[in-house]
Amino acid sequence: MTLTASIQPAESGPVVMIVERFDPLAGYQFTRAMHVHAFGGRAVATFAPPSVGIYRARATFVGTKLAATSGTGWRSFTIHGPLTE
Numbered sequence: 001m002t003l004t005a006s007i008q009p010a011e012s013g014p015v016v017m018i019v020e021r022f023d024p025l026a027g028y029q030f031t032r033a034m035h036v037h038a039f040g041g042r043a044v045a046t047f048a049p050p051s052v053g054i055y056r057a058r059a060t061f062v063g064t065k066l067a068a069t070s071g072t073g074w075r076s077f078t079i080h081g082p083l084t085e
Helices: none
Strands: 002-006 013-023 027-038 042-046 053-061 075-079
Touching: 002 013, 002 053, 013 042, 027 042, 027 053
Parallel strands: none
Antiparallel strands: 002 042, 013 027, 013 053, 053 075
């Protein structure tokens, strides 16, 4: 699965993407942090979910000498198992 973050205005620099998985008893639990580099306002990371379930992700542009730090809100997505007959 591919996670994409867009940066406006189109800047280049370091981006950190955080992924959490929902646990029905404990709430959201940290799953993975991915450190990627944005080019021309776009950062892309590959995420292989460890299991089916509900996940959420957010991205933070770390900033550069010319551009300030910024972050996104949480985006949720669900991973389903394979379809069976």
